[in-house]
Amino acid sequence: MVEMSSAQGGSQRRSPTGRVLMAVARRWPTGLGLAFMVFNVLGLEDGRDAALVVFLAALIYLATAVTGRPEVVWPLFGASVVAVAVLRVLGLAPWPGLVGGAVCVAVVGLAAGLAKKPALVAAQVPAMLVFGAASVAALSLSPAAGGWLVAAGLVGHAVLDVVLWLRNKVVARSMAEFCAALDLTLGVAIVVLTVST
Template sequence: MTGDKLLRRWPAALGVLVAAGTVLGVEHGGQIASVVAASGFVYLAAAAIGRPGAAWPAFGVTFVLIGLSLRTGFDAVLWVCVAAAALAVIGLLRAGVRPVWSLPLQSAAMVVLGAAALLAVRADPVIAGVIVSVALFAHAAWDVWHHRTGRVVARSLAEFCCVLDVLVGVGVLVVTLTL
């Protein structure tokens, strides 16, 4: 692989690094259910604002919230869901900025992913691990579709997120199967 091709894969490389940092030290899937909520939030943010590049700053916000939750007990899942609801309202107020299908589709995905994350936080560790893994694998498919179509988020974010979702999903599944 030439240096230029390798350089173009920076989102995948970043996904590997973030996934490794996310999974290391995890004892059960419920501990990182916030990653599931964050995956929906990032797409919803881009749809609500009407700019694909808005997904990266939204990821930054979730990265900080998840970091706080892992170190302080802060409930990142709840706050990501609250922020997502606020973004959906902002998106509704900005009607016409985006394609008509974008915000409703991303809002529906956020509801499903937010519900899965909220359920996983409160579930038995084995059930939580399965919920988190399945949700992340499903979101990875969502990432692939968005990457291929170039819709909603920047392609770099979709690539990064797909790698992150798959690796964290596999990591959580391995941890869950060894409980």
């Protein structure tokens, strides 16, 4: 009992800096999302370059919904980052494989009864369709129009992230937080980039 009081007293005596550091540590997904945003912005020629981010976000969420296990979202995210990096090193376009993969995952999900699952889980199929179509369509538009479409897709996916975070459904909460930070700030950065060019 005395030890518990001592431990509690220690946490109450934590310095303001210590409290700030603990709060920041608890928000590691937000920090990681912002780091990924910076990484993506550094390579942008125009907003269409971030179409892949929108597509992958929707595909990873759909694949996670199909498994019915929110915790697999991080391994799926890691695998997608590695796969895209390998394709780029090899000089291969990722789009044919991604579109084919999305179609396969959607078909498997629908065959497994994904449409009959709770609303937020079932919604990942139309979300993939909308975000995927917007991503692919943006590639064929002018830099300005494509940039606006990608920015809208990112902000739209950020809204989905917030809903999933609040409801603690479909994907791990840490991924929803990470993705919300990445999507929203990258979407805003693309708006700024598009307006300034």
